[in-house]
Amino acid sequence: MRIHYEELALPVSKHLADALAELLTKQSLIGDCVTINFRDPNYDAENGGFHPVEIRLEKRDEAWHVCYITDFAYVGIGPYAELVKELDFDFQSGVFQNLFGVFPIEQATEMYQIWESNFLYYWFELSVYEVSVSA
Template sequence: MTIRIKHEGLAVPVSPIFTLYIADLLISHKNEKAVTINFRDPTYSADDGGYHPVEIRLENEGDGWRFCYITDFCYVGSGYVAELAKDLDFDFDTGVFQNLFGTYPIEQAIEMFQVWESNFVYYAIVSKVFTIQKSVD
């Protein structure tokens, strides 16, 4: 069975390879209402760096899945005071983009999303640096 992800008309264009990769992760959850996918580099730390954790949420609308948000996290601070914070947040539901500097209309994040997506696809598909966990609603 093919999983359809609605990507037409998004304010931030999503590439076919990214869409296919995410759709493949949803195959075993085709009857769920919503799925949140977490990508983690097990070695990522505030002191040593690594690949940022990413969370992607999609909701099933019956005729296809819709992106709700894509959030990339990073450590802010160092040592024992470091904490994970949103580094980049593409919120399709509210139409906003957030980074560490502020909140903007999502349309202003097209170039940023393209760079982020290209890197994510390479890390996830080619380098396979992430462990993946899915939770369903």
């Protein structure tokens, strides 16, 4: 199983690509699209926690390609809080979106590197996520 990570608009690491490939290898996948959700079961609007993350991959030319990586967060207070995209790295559309607007994806290089490093630490070192894969 191969995840294409080279020559993308953002520096997706081999570590992340290998981790996703290993995760997909353990699944019985049917189809050419997969969505991976990472959830901290204790995350809520009142107490915080680790943000939910969604990664979408599509299979093309015998390799899986990253379509987008989205990090969600609660915005608002109490019963009015809602889960929104806090960071959205959309590789297919070539844009990066955060709470301040939409930008060319290349402008998110530093932000992406920090985000990915933190995400991998939370996933592997802290084991905070429940992971689900849907095709």
